[in-house]
Amino acid sequence: MIAAIRHSAVIAALLSFLWPGLGQGWVGSRRRAILFAAPMMLFLGAGLLVMIVQGKARALGLLLQPGVLLLLLALNVAILFYRLFAIVDAYRVAARRWPPVAEQGRAAIGLVLLGVLLGGTLLMHGWLGFVGFKTYDTVVAISHPFSSPTPVPAASLAPGETPGPTPVPTPNATPEAAWGDNARLDLLLIGADAGPGRFSLRTDTMMILSVEVSTGRAALFGVPRNLINVPLPDGPAEAFDCGCFPDLLTGLWRYAAEHPDTFPGPDEERGYRAVQEAIAKLTGLRIDGQVVVTLGGFVRLVDALGGLDMTTKDSIFDARYPDPLSTHVGSLYIPRGFHHFDGWHALAYARSRHQDNDYNRMNRQQEVLLAMRRQLDPCTLIPRIPELLDIARDSLWTNIPLDRLPDLFEVGASVRPGSIATYQFWPPEIHEHLDFESINKIRLMVRDPFDDEASATPRPSSIATPGPGSGSIC
Numbered sequence: 001m002i003a004a005i006r007h008s009a010v011i012a013a014l015l016s017f018l019w020p021g022l023g024q025g026w027v028g029s030r031r032r033a034i035l036f037a038a039p040m041m042l043f044l045g046a047g048l049l050v051m052i053v054q055g056k057a058r059a060l061g062l063l064l065q066p067g068v069l070l071l072l073l074a075l076n077v078a079i080l081f082y083r084l085f086a087i088v089d090a091y092r093v094a095a096r097r098w099p100p101v102a103e104q105g106r107a108a109i110g111l112v113l114l115g116v117l118l119g120g121t122l123l124m125h126g127w128l129g130f131v132g133f134k135t136y137d138t139v140v141a142i143s144h145p146f147s148s149p150t151p152v153p154a155a156s157l158a159p160g161e162t163p164g165p166t167p168v169p170t171p172n173a174t175p176e177a178a179w180g181d182n183a184r185l186d187l188l189l190i191g192a193d194a195g196p197g198r199f200s201l202r203t204d205t206m207m208i209l210s211v212e213v214s215t216g217r218a219a220l221f222g223v224p225r226n227l228i229n230v231p232l233p234d235g236p237a238e239a240f241d242c243g244c245f246p247d248l249l250t251g252l253w254r255y256a257a258e259h260p261d262t263f264p265g266p267d268e269e270r271g272y273r274a275v276q277e278a279i280a281k282l283t284g285l286r287i288d289g290q291v292v293v294t295l296g297g298f299v300r301l302v303d304a305l306g307g308l309d310m311t312t313k314d315s316i317f318d319a320r321y322p323d324p325l326s327t328h329v330g331s332l333y334i335p336r337g338f339h340h341f342d343g344w345h346a347l348a349y350a351r352s353r354h355q356d357n358d359y360n361r362m363n364r365q366q367e368v369l370l371a372m373r374r375q376l377d378p379c380t381l382i383p384r385i386p387e388l389l390d391i392a393r394d395s396l397w398t399n400i401p402l403d404r405l406p407d408l409f410e411v412g413a414s415v416r417p418g419s420i421a422t423y424q425f426w427p428p429e430i431h432e433h434l435d436f437e438s439i440n441k442i443r444l445m446v447r448d449p450f451d452d453e454a455s456a457t458p459r460p461s462s463i464a465t466p467g468p469g470s471g472s473i474c
Helices: 004-006 009-018 022-027 032-053 056-063 066-097 106-142 250-258 267-283 295-302 341-350 356-376 377-396 402-413 436-447
Strands: 184-192 204-212 218-222 228-232 244-248 289-295 310-313 316-322 329-334 337-341 397-399 419-423
Touching: 004 397, 009 022, 009 066, 022 032, 032 056, 032 066, 056 066, 056 402, 066 289, 106 289, 106 377, 106 397, 184 267, 184 337, 184 377, 204 267, 204 289, 204 341, 204 356, 218 356, 218 436, 228 250, 228 267, 244 250, 250 267, 267 289, 267 419, 267 436, 289 295, 289 377, 295 377, 295 397, 310 341, 310 356, 316 341, 337 341, 341 356, 377 397
Parallel strands: 184 289, 218 419
Antiparallel strands: 184 204, 204 218, 228 244, 289 397, 310 337, 316 329
């Protein structure tokens, strides 16, 4: 029995299924074993070298380049045929060396098992090709770099300056110059409300993630959606007497989309560009790009991650909570304590505001975002990659150029989830109807959020993190 197993062509084929050349080596054909094993070793060695030289984060960013993805799709096909040939060759070499005993049905069973191995190889590479193509399609679909670069904003307002027409302080479309060894990466994160019953998008949630590239220290700024008189850059500013947007900031996207004469540019980017440039002007930051996620996409993402574990400090009761995924308005109650939220309840916790106000809601939004960052385990996501790609394609929009993804992932990997400071632009220090004093306070706050002593003015306790009255670092 042992000899039959030892001299089995199916075992040789199985070994070459696991690694090309192993089956040939099992049979004793060393030269063939080396010839079949060498290409796979070179391929994996090259991948390992890239990971060592570039680091895991940058290697992932390189992997997501469209050209690289297409190359990998072609390599996947080539490796498929190479593995199929190695499996069949191992079977044939073993069968020639150890002719099967002439027993009824044994040869047929061997061929069936060989077919199972070949079919398993086809399925494996078919799945890889499917995921590779979906990845390519998703990456291309969600990337929308702005059509032309724009100037850098001024650092602050002079005493007595109003939010009127001033030199255009707008964000940079390509963040290459901003990501130096001692510079910062500033990303605008937007939660977009575009559910049933709404014919246009609203920027329901706005945050700025700022990362000090040299240290990985990070800060998260909540931008209230109800700010009024947010300053605008030259061009759009000339359309308003105040040089600012005289309505709620959350309505700027829709206004820009409907007024191409005031906010020029391609239709698909006009609203996003207007919001990014207005927040850049407001904060004095060079916004390096933005990432937009729809509320429905957030729900699907949390569900795909298996839910979200959170301990809430306060109970939530909202008698008029509008479900963003339907037109239904109903009551919502979330008691304080530990919860394993599904996507709908995680969004409801972050989005409800009628029981308190927009500012407490912003705190909860930051809590949810940081909880997701802490609990994200890439290894558990591998089986759900196709689902995550569908979510991204349907619900994600970014103007970050694809060739900057290696830099972006490298900076992101350096951020420790437990050391992200969170800030809010809260009244009474920051007025909802913005004036030059409030804008200056905002700009001083974001100028150096990593060192309290570097700020020109003390940070009010009501806007420190993680909540009102606390100045701690998360």
